[in-house]
Amino acid sequence: MQFHRVQRSRxxxxxxxxxxxxxxxxxxxxxxxxxKKPRDVLQIEFPTVNEIASEKVTDTRSVIAVDALGNITLDTLAVPEGLLETYLNAFQKQNPGRKLELEADRRLPLERLLKIWDALGKAGIPIKEVPARIKVGSE
Known part of the structure; x- marks a missing residue:
């Protein structure tokens, strides 16, 4: 006897x-x-006095000092943010022929240093005539 099987469909x-x-x-x-394209990162190490042969300095210069936080002083006068160009113009009128020297902290961001050089250029002071000393300090 054959039973009818119900076929199950899968x-x-x-x-x-x-x-x-x-x-x-x-x-x-x-x-x-x-x-995303890979970007190259350029590490910049500022030279220190020990790394560069230097000559004996005979003339006295006024100092533009910049600390690690970006605070600027022109000789002993504190320069407010964004007014460096104005202060440099007034400095040149008061001290004609006086040369400048930049003294920056090693931890100073490069962007801030470029803004200082830009202000020097806008004030009519050639950047080549402003030597830069980088303070190593404690890290």
Whole structure:
């Protein structure tokens, strides 16, 4: 005697729609991804007096001193933020022919040092005529 068997169908997962969805997601991620380019970092070490051969200094110069926090003094006068160019112009009028010297802290950010050189240039003082001494100090 043969009994009628009910054939069970297997649960099938539709593969074709899944492939379409995965393809759409792949295209979306490719289009929306921004690729990062590796950037080179340049480490700058300021030279110290021990590293550079120097000549004996015979003339006296006024000092523009800058500490690690970026506070600027012109001789003994504290210069407020952003007014270095004005102070340099007034200094040149009061002391014609007097040369300057830059004394900066080693931990001073390069951006701050460039702003000081920019102010010197705007005040009409050639940067080549302003030697820079970098204070090593304690770290």
């Amino acid at each position: 649960a099938q997962v539709p593969i074709v729609p899944m492939i379409d969805i995965l393809f759409i997601l792949l295209v979306f991620f490719i289009v929306s991804t921004t690729f």
